[in-house]
Amino acid sequence: MRKTCLLTFLLAILFGTACSFGPSPTPTSVPMPSPTPARPATPPATATPSPTVVPAAVVTATPLPSPTPLPPIQIRQYRPGVLLHPLAAAAVGDAVYAIESGKLKVLDLRSSVDPRIIAPADNTVEGYPIQDLASLAYAVQKKALYLLDRSGAVYGWDLAGRWWLDRKPGGNSDYSQEYPVDLASDGQAVYLLDTNNGRIWKRSGDEWVQLITSSQLEGGIRLAVAGDLFILVGERPSRPARLLRLRSGNLTEVKVGGGLDEPSLLATAGNGSLLLVDQRFRRLRLVDGNTGETRRIATGSAADILALTGGEVTVLLGSDWLVSIDGLLPDQLAIHPVSPSAQVLSPNNPAVLSNLPKLHMPIAGAHLPGIDRSLPGSPRPYRFGIHEGIDLYSSTVGATVVRGTAVLAAGDGVVTRADLDYVETTPAQMDQYLKECLDKRLTPPAIQDKLGGRQVWIDHGNGVSTRYLHLSGIASGIKVGSTVKAGDVIAYAGNSGTPEAADGSSADVHLHFEVRIGSGYLGQWIAPIETRRLLADVFDTP
Numbered sequence: 287m288r289k290t291c292l293l294t295f296l297l298a299i300l301f302g303t304a305c306s307f308g309p310s311p312t313p314t315s316v317p318m319p320s321p322t323p324a325r326p327a328t329p330p331a332t333a334t335p336s337p338t339v340v341p342a343a344v345v346t347a348t349p350l351p352s353p354t355p356l357p358p359i360q361i362r363q364y365r366p367g368v369l370l371h372p373l374a375a376a377a378v379g380d381a382v383y384a385i386e387s388g389k390l391k392v393l394d395l396r397s398s399v400d401p402r403i404i405a406p407a408d409n410t411v412e413g414y415p416i417q418d419l420a421s422l423a424y425a426v427q428k429k430a431l432y433l434l435d436r437s438g439a440v441y442g443w444d445l446a447g448r449w450w451l452d453r454k455p456g457g458n459s460d461y462s463q464e465y466p467v468d469l470a471s472d473g474q475a476v477y478l479l480d481t482n483n484g485r486i487w488k489r490s491g492d493e494w495v496q497l498i499t500s501s502q503l504e505g506g507i508r509l510a511v512a513g514d515l516f517i518l519v520g521e522r523p524s525r526p527a528r529l530l531r532l533r534s535g536n537l538t539e540v541k542v543g544g545g546l547d548e549p550s551l552l553a554t555a556g557n558g559s560l561l562l563v564d565q566r567f568r569r570l571r572l573v574d575g576n577t578g579e580t581r582r583i584a585t586g587s588a589a590d591i592l593a594l595t596g597g598e599v600t601v602l603l604g605s606d607w608l609v610s611i612d613g614l615l616p617d618q619l620a621i622h623p624v625s626p627s628a629q630v631l632s633p634n635n636p637a638v639l640s641n642l643p644k645l646h647m648p649i650a651g652a653h654l655p656g657i658d659r660s661l662p663g664s665p666r667p668y669r670f671g672i673h674e675g676i677d678l679y680s681s682t683v684g685a686t687v688v689r690g691t692a693v694l695a696a697g698d699g700v701v702t703r704a705d706l707d708y709v710e711t712t713p714a715q716m717d718q719y720l721k722e723c724l725d726k727r728l729t730p731p732a733i734q735d736k737l738g739g740r741q742v743w744i745d746h747g748n749g750v751s752t753r754y755l756h757l758s759g760i761a762s763g764i765k766v767g768s769t770v771k772a773g774d775v776i777a778y779a780g781n782s783g784t785p786e787a788a789d790g791s792s793a794d795v796h797l798h799f800e801v802r803i804g805s806g807y808l809g810q811w812i813a814p815i816e817t818r819r820l821l822a823d824v825f826d827t828p
Contacts, residue, residue: 355612356380356599362398362608369393369401371634372593372603373813374468376424376431378445382601382608383431384593387634387811388418390433390443395599395610404443411441412451415728417672418811420663423469423476432476432489436672437728438466438665440478440494453478453494455727456667464667465659467814470509477515481506481814482659486515486532502530502537505658507815508552512560512575516540518552520815522656523828529562531575542573543580550815555596563591566819570594570602590636605636631749633806642808643750645696645824646772648799649678649779652685653827654818661817662800662809669720669737671729674807675753675800676821689758689795691779694772695744696752696799701768701776703743703753704760708782711736716788738798739783742776755798756782 373385382393384401391401409416418436425432430444432452440453456464465482476489477497484503487494508518514533521527527546530537542562551563560573561583567590570583584591593603600611629637647653658664660677680687711719719733729737738755742764745751758780770776779797781787786794801808801824808824809817822828 356395356610358613359609359611360395362393362395362610364398364606364608365400366606367630367635369603369606369608370630370632371605371636371812373419373811374421375593375595375601375603376422377595377597377599377601377610378424382595382603382610383422383424384603385419385422385433387632388420388436390419390422390431393608395601406449411449413727414439414441414451414454415726416441417728420813421467421469423471425471425476426473428474432469432471434466434469434478436663436665437670438464438667440466440469452489455665455670463659465664465814467507467658468509470511470515472511472515477509477511479503479506479509479517482657482664486517498532498535498537500537502528507550507813510552510554510560512554512556513558514575516552516560516575518549518562520818521546521548524656527564529573529578540573540575540578542578544571544582548819550813551591551594553594553596555600556598561594561596561600563594566816567591592636631804632811633803633808634811638749638803639812639820642801642803642820642824643697643746643748644826645746645752645801646694647825647827648694648696648752648754649683649685649687649691649797650694652678652683652687654821654825655679655682657682658814658818661814661821662807663812663814663817666729669723669729669733670727671723671734674809675755675798678797678799687779687796689778689780689792691797692775693742693754693757693777693779693797695770695774695776696801697744697746697772699744699746699751699770701742701764701766701770702745702751703741704765704768705740705742705757706760706765708740710739710782711788713788716785720785737783739787740777740780744770744776749804751802753800753802755800756780756784756787756796758782758795 369386371386375382375384380395382395384391384393390404392404393401416435419433420436421434423432430442433441433443438455442450442452463482464480466478467481468479470477478487483499484501485499486497488497503517505520505522506517507520510516514531517530519528519530527549529540529542531540547564548566549562549564550567553561555561555572558575560575562571562573570591572581572583589604591602591604595601602609631638660682662674664673666673678687719736722733723729740757742754742760743751754777757777759778761775761777764776779795781795784794
């Protein structure tokens with residue numbers, strides 16, 4: 287049967303009217319509270335910095351906005367698995383550009399055809415491979431999308447199909463501690479949020495310049511421009527979530543009516559207002575950017591709103607669905623459950639993520655690191671790569687992690703790898719590994735494995751496994767095929783595989799720990815704040 291017919295959205299949007307979806311769903315329109323204003327024409331483009339022309343591998347052309355008005359409200363349902371977990375979106379005319387599964391995809395507001403992928407030839411721009419796109423922003427006056435990937439690079443793509451590298455990983459310099467997480471645009475300028483350093487960058491002319499650095503911005507998750515620049519900061523055990531406003535160089539907190547309950551998304555709604563999604567992905571609200579006054583739009587929904595974009599057209603995206611609202615938002619818009627996407631074993635499938643098994647922290651007494659850069663999905667500019675696990679250091683997890691600290695099995699399972707005969711990397715080998723990363727501007731899988739040092743892997747069943755890296759030794763009796771129970775000592779912490787170990791140093795001792803889903807890692811193709819919350823749920827720890 288086709289996905290429970292989305293009785294879901296239409297029940298809510300039509301306020302109780304039943305519906306059904308056939309093979310080719312047609313948009314359903316609802317009278318809006320007031321007439322839909324005409325959308326202005328796209329402003330002419332301004333000069334862009336001599337981009338390199340790179341042929342698109344899949345699609346480059348973008349349909350021009352049609353003169354025929356869109357229905358006030360319409361719903362699109364896609365084939366299971368083609369839009370598993372959208373991360374960010376931007377509406378341009380009748381097209382919606384979305385980041386999903388690390389790729390740029392374009393959806394047509396006038397049809398339910400499958401999303402199409404937009405990518406440069408060989409997925410490479412000016413010698414830099416695009417590595418898992420994470421955010422985007424559309425600069426109207428430049429007619430260009432700016433795209434952030436997980437390595438920290440920013441790419442440009444304009445509506446003529448040209449690609450260029452706009453900002454190198456690490457910010458064109460050795461900012462090795464950066465963790466850029468989001469982009470926003472006021473139509474001309476583009477802003478970038480670095481959550482690790484509490485810093486906002488602005489693309490001014492052809493250069494990226496620091497706009498502000500503040501500890502208040504550490505842990506920031508989303509940016510939006512509504513006259514002022516707004517920053518959504520995620521919750522931490524030591525402080526609640528906050529909405530900040532940057533005006534004339536000063537940061538102030540906007541007290542949101544009704545508070546913030548695990549907020550996830552923020553977008554411009556026009557007229558100084560913001561669209562805000564909290565209760566993870568369940569509640570959509572319209573917030574006055576000046577006063578914080580809130581008008582509830584949707585609450586009690588069981589369908590996750592995973593990405594949204596506001597402005598002339600408000601677009602809500604979920605797992606294999608899209609709702610567009612052309613004009614004023616209705617006073618009430620509840621979204622009801624849909625059946626989950628196809629059970630694809632993917633690290634960004636909501637149906638998989640909602641059913642992860644409970645696991646135990648692999649270091650006794652440890653909690654999650656307080657900084658997102660120590661979690662999966664963060665950039666590693668020194669090797670042009672992406673971090674795929676949790677780094678547990680004594681200084682960040684509230685427990686002792688020194689050479690020889692016992693490493694515990696996170697759950698019941700079977701050992702599938704145990705490096706009993708590991709030999710440490712030499713300085714010359716380490717130099718060669720890092721040189722290859724530099725030459726290729728990514729970390730090849732074979733080298734990434736070498737940099738993990740001595741390892742133990744455990745299969746927990748149902749596609750979930752865990753990996754333990756940089757070990758100094760493996761516990762007696764642990765070998766491939768061994769059955770272990772949660773909490774069993776399987777190995778001992780160390781620094782194997784690190785540059786320090788290659789140089790004979792005892793520095794940089796820590797445990798790198800991964801939760802794997804199929805061939806991917808927990809944290810891949812989802813937002814950092816979602817990764818943190820899922821890990822907290824799985825390990826029952828803050």
